[in-house]
Structures are given as structure tokens and as C-alpha cells.
Ligand SMILES: Nc1ncnc2c1ncn2[C@@H]1O[C@H](COP(=O)(O)OP(=O)(O)OP(=O)(O)O)[C@@H](O)[C@H]1O
């Protein structure tokens with residue numbers, strides 16, 4: 059059974075204007091294995107998946123499913139062959155219930171003509187699938203009322219309605235908490251036991267080592283190799299991905315920490331209470347907590363994006379009144395939001411347009427200096443190694459990680475002095491993370507203060523000078539770099555400090 063090949067991808071190629079997204083890629087996928095796909099941002103992972111699910115058409119190559127050559131020319135073809143997918147971006151309709159979302163476009167009918175929906179059957183089947191996923195939730199709940207993690211689970215439930223033989227997951231854990239991630243892993247194991255094959259994309263190497271049976275690495279649209287997880291380690295995977303080993307994953311500079319830049323006192327809002335901390339010029343202040351701890355809410359309140367109930371902000375020791383993001387920017391703040399697609403980018407515009415968006419008034423006094431904007435944008439594209447390196451590329455066509463880099467570039471270009479980065483390296487590959495850290499390093503070297511919200515323990519420990527830990531809307535610990543350990547941080551994050 060182990061060596062049964064369910065899907066054979068043969069010599070697949072796909073060209074976009076100026077980019078060969080897939081170049082002669084061949085992969086065998088075995089029945090009931092978890093096959094991980096790994097590669098740098100823009101390596102071609104999502105493109106491969108989109109070809110398998112009928113969203114894109116291949117230029118060349120063959121797809122052989124259960125021994126037969128198939129043509130996947132539409133999403134319906136993929137569904138009919140039993141290829142299901144859970145995308146990174148959530149696609150649920152918030153006004154509909156869980157079961158309506160799960161069965162959307164595929165409703166069980168009592169009568170075909172005129173169509174009458176069999177609500178009882180829908181309710182019963184959805185309850186069964188939810189139970190199989192270990193979710194104790196009423197299928198009539200509206201999905202808009204669910205947290206992101208639960209919505210992600212409903213996406214999986216939705217894919218399971220069509221009883222797929224192959225389930226593809228594109229970065230499924232990027233917005234899940236640790237507990238939700240564990241639940242997802244259990245689900246993956248149980249699907250595997252049922253004979254379902256999983257193709258799993260993630261930038262988190264430890265996840266791949268834990269969950270996958272085999273891994274295929276892509277680089278610049280080409281296959282580098284396929285390995286058994288048992289025969290490989292993280293370093294070797296990095297080597298395959300980026301073509302060299304990373305000697306320092308967290309290149310922290312020693313920068314002199316100067317006077318206080320920002321302080322908040324007794325900040326309270328809907329989801330947080332009496333939060334106080336400060337950050338100094340030259341300092342990276344890590345803010346750790348489990349998903350839902352209230353970190354983003356505090357950041358948004360500082361930035362004036364959400365109202366607060368009470369609390370004071372001091373910048374360079376002086377009280378300031380920030381009621382809107384405009385006030386915040388005027389006070390030298392910059393905020394990189396968690397949700398890049400909705401809050402960070404104008405997707406239909408170019409890289410150059412987006413990068414310059416927040417700093418137009420700085421780089422152009424009376425007239426907009428187009429040459430200077432071009433130069434600045436190119437500079438950021440090179441510094442962050444945005445791929446492909448064209449400033450006139452439309453952001454919508456960039457890979458997920460490269461979109462994230464454009465948002466970072468946009469804020470770094472401003473002359474802000476205090477930067478709040480909310481999950482800055484989400485969806486960014488291990489190699490490119492180093493570039494993002496180096497951007498932070500150069501900001502603090504210039505005297506800026508950086509608040510880095512992150513759910514990744516290694517990143518928090520590797521890059522922060524001090525660490526604020528939050529639990530259920532409250533600060534439960536503030537630790538110095540030298541005293542911080544993952545045990546202490548974890549204990550504070552679950553409220554047991
Ligand atoms: N619709 C499109 N039009 C033009 N270029 C595209 C399009 N979709 C993808 N590309 C390009 O194809 C390449 C591969 O992109 P893809 O999204 O497959 O990368 P990825 O491996 O999923 O990266 P990430 O880890 O950042 O999600 C990138 O250079 C990207 O810019």
C-alpha cells in the first residue's frame with residue numbers, strides 16, 4: 059500500500075509573463091501519505107496546487123491520477139476526480155451557517171426539479187463530519203461568529219464533504235493557535251488512516267518534520283528533490299531550499315538602547331485590560347502570546363485604528379492624543395497589519411505604487427518626483443529580495459510571501475520612528491526571514507523603536523531585547539533577553555507566570 063502511487067505529476071511547466079513558475083516538475087504522490095511541499099517564496103508551490111485544482115492551466119506536462127492520464131481544466135474536474143483543497147485565505151461566507159458553507163453549491167436535494175434542499179440530511183451529514191474532526195459545535199452557527207482557527211477547521215470540513223481522495227492544504231496553520239495546530243495534526247493523522255492522501259504546504263520546518271512522510275523541495279520553479287522525512291533534517295532542508303546553509307537564522311545586532319520612545323499606561327479596551335509597557339530607541343520589543351491574547355487589539359488601539367476605553371500614550375516622554383491612524387502617522391508611528399491582503403496592499407496596483415504609498419509626502423515635496431519613487435522602490439525590492447524583482451509587477455500576481463515583503467517595504471520607507479510589526483514573517487520562507495530581521499536591525503540601528511508581535515517562540519527569543527507576554531488581554535510578564543527562556547514565556551502565555 060505504501061508505494062501505491064495515486065498521483066503522478068510529470069514534466070509540468072507553467073509560464074507567466076516574465077516568470078517560469080514551474081519548470082519541468084515531476085513528483086509521485088503515494089496513497090495515504092502526507093507529502094510536504096517546501097520552497098522559498100515564489101518557488102512555485104501555490105502554482106502547482108492551483109494546476110491540480112483546476113484554477114490554472116498547465117502549459118506542458120501530464121497529470122496521471124490512479125494510473126490514468128487526466129485533464130483538469132476546471133475546478134469541477136478536480137472535484138470530480140476527488141482532489142480537494144483548503145486554501146490559505148479563508149473563503150467562508152460569514153452570514154451563512156457552518157453547514158450552509160460546507161454544502162455550498164453541493165446541497166443535498168429532496169427533489170431535483172424544482173430543486174428542494176434536504177435540510178435534515180444537510181444537518182445530519184455536517185454534524186457527522188464536524189464530529190469526525192473533533193469539533194463540538196452546532197452546524198447552524200453562523201461562520202462569521204467563529205474565530206479564525208475555527209473557520210479554518212470549517213474550511214477543512216467543507217473540503218471533506220466531497221470525500222476527497224487527495225486533500226491539499228496550503229499553509230493551513232499560518233493563523234492557528236498552538237492548540238488548534240495540534241488539533242489539525244490529529245485530523246491529518248486520522249484522514250491518513252482513512253486512506254486520504256495529503257499534500258501539505260508550510261514554511262514551518264518543524265511542522266513538516268513532525269507531520270510529513272516525504273517532502274519535495276522546489277526552487278525557482280524547479281524540483282530540487284524528494285526525500286523521506288526519516289532520512290533528512292532541518293538543516294539539510296534549508297540547504298535544499300535556499301542552496302546554502304543559513305549559519306545564523308536570527309542575526310541580532312547589538313545596538314545601544316537609548317531613551318524611551320513610546321510608553322503606554324493602563325490601556326484598556328474590549329479585549330485587553332490595564333496594559334502598560336514601554337519601548338526604547340534602539341530596542342526591539344517582542345510581544346508574545348497565544349492567538350487571541352489581545353496583542354493585535356492593543357497594537358490597533360495604540361495606532362488609533364480602534365478606540366480604547368482608557369489609557370495614556372507617551373511619545374518621547376510627552377503625552378499624545380492619538381484618535382486615528384492619521385494622528386499616529388503624524389506622531390511618527392508605523393503599523394504593519396496582520397492581514398496583508400485586506401489591510402496592507404492595494405492588490406491591483408504595482409509593487410512600486412504600493413511601496414511608495416505611505417511615504418509620498420516625504421519623498422516628494424511640492425511635486426511628485428517619479429524618478430526618486432522608482433529608485434526608492436527598486437532599492438527596497440533589492441534589499442528585501444522581492445521576487446520577481448520588477449517594480450511594475452502587479453501585487454495580485456506575487457506569491458503570498460512576496461506580498462508580505464511589499465507591505466514591509468511600504469512601512470520601512472516612511473520616516474517613522476516607532477514601528478509596530480504584527481506577525482511580520484508570516485508566510486515568509488526561512489531564508490527571507492533573515493532579510494526581514496535585517497531590515498529591523500537597520501531600523502533600530504538608526505535609532506527607531508520596534509515592537510514585534512509574534513507567535514513564533516524562536517523568533518521572539520532570537521530577535522527581541524525585551525519580551526512582553528500577554529494572556530487573555532493582560533500583560534503577564536516582561537522579560538529581559540538574558541532572562542528569557544521558552545519555559546518562562548510559555549508559562550506566562552498560558553497565565554501561569
Ligand atoms: N497569476 C499570476 N500572474 C503572474 N505571475 C504569477 C501568477 N501567479 C504566480 N505568479 C508568479 O509565479 C511564481 C510562483 O508563485 P507561487 O505563488 O506559486 O509561489 P509560492 O511557492 O506559493 O510562494 P509563497 O511561499 O510566497 O506562497 C512567482 O514568481 C509569482 O510571482
Ligand SMILES: [Mg+2]
Pocket residue numbers: 103104105457458459
Ligand atoms: Mg503560496
